[in-house]
Structure formats: C-alpha cells, structure tokens
Amino acid sequence: MHKDFDAARRAYAPDRDPVTFTLGGELFTVLPDPTLGDTFELYDAPEPTPENEQESVRILTRFIRRMIPEEERPRFDLALYRIPSTHGFVIIECATYIAEQVVQRPTEPPRTSSSGRRPTGKKSTKRVAGLSPLS
Numbered sequence: 218m219h220k221d222f223d224a225a226r227r228a229y230a231p232d233r234d235p236v237t238f239t240l241g242g243e244l245f246t247v248l249p250d251p252t253l254g255d256t257f258e259l260y261d262a263p264e265p266t267p268e269n270e271q272e273s274v275r276i277l278t279r280f281i282r283r284m285i286p287e288e289e290r291p292r293f294d295l296a297l298y299r300i301p302s303t304h305g306f307v308i309i310e311c312a313t314y315i316a317e318q319v320v321q322r323p324t325e326p327p328r329t330s331s332s333g334r335r336p337t338g339k340k341s342t343k344r345v346a347g348l349s350p351l352s
Contacts, residue, residue: 236318240311241296245285251319255283259316265309274305277312284315 236247251259259280265273282293300307 236315238311238314240281240293240307241299243292243296245289245293247284247315247319248286249319251284251316255280256320259312270305270309274308277308280312281308281315284319 233249236249238245238247258276262276262280263269263273265277278297282290285293
C-alpha cells in the first residue's frame with residue numbers, strides 16, 4: 218500500500234498576491250508559502266530582548282533568507298553588509314512582516330483592537346456549579 222500525501226499538498230495552491238520588501242537598497246520577493254520546518258524554527262526562536270537581540274537577529278536573518286527565491290539569496294547576503302550593526306531591529310521588523318504576510322494572520326493584535334472588556338458595565342452573575350441563577 219502507498220498513499221501520496223504530496224498529491225494533496227500540490228492540489229492546494231492558494232492564489233496569493235506576491236509579497237515583496239526592500240532591504241539594503243534591494244527589492245526581494247517572498248516565497249508564497251514557508252516550509253513547515255521554517256515555521257517550527259520561527260516558533261521556537263526566542264522572543265527578541267536587549268539581552269539576546271544578536272542571536273534573534275541571526276535566527277530571523279536565516280528565516281528571511283530561506284523565504285526568498287534561491288536566485289535572490291546572493292543579493293540578500295550582500296544587502297546585509299549595507300545595514301549597520303546597530304539596526305538589527307530592521308531584521309526583526311522585516312521577519313515579522315514576512316511572517317504576517319505568509320501566515321496570513323497578524324502576530325500581534327491590530328492597533329485598532331480593543332484591549333478587552335471595559336471596566337465599566339454590568340458584571341457577570343456568579344453561578345454555583347449545577348445551579349441556575351433562578352434557583
């Protein structure tokens with residue numbers, strides 16, 4: 218017995234507008250769908266902090282590099298030499314942008330999103346387990 222799981226994967230090819238970005242004065246196109254391995258690595262990457270920013274930037278740079286077509290990677294490597302070492306935040310922002318575009322869900326709530334329920338207003342009725350509020 219044999220089942221071809223790649224056939225189902227090939228049948229699912231969503232139509233997406235190309236995603237592009239400019240970095241180091243160069244325009245790059247993003248591959249439309251990250252690999253499962255890339256998403257795992259990105260998920261496992263530490264949250265960037267001042268203490269680990271350099272490590273985070275290196276991990277995110279690898280992610281960005283794998284997200285562009287192979288023929289554009291040498292230009293990407295050269296573009297990195299045009300970015301000052303103090304501008305690692307640009308790599309973090311770029312990787313966040315790419316992830317948001319290819320996963321098609323934001324990595325943080327939109328600025329217009331509410332921060333939760335307002336403190337004013339009616340409070341919920343507390344219920345005792347198994348009893349309705351009318352009991």
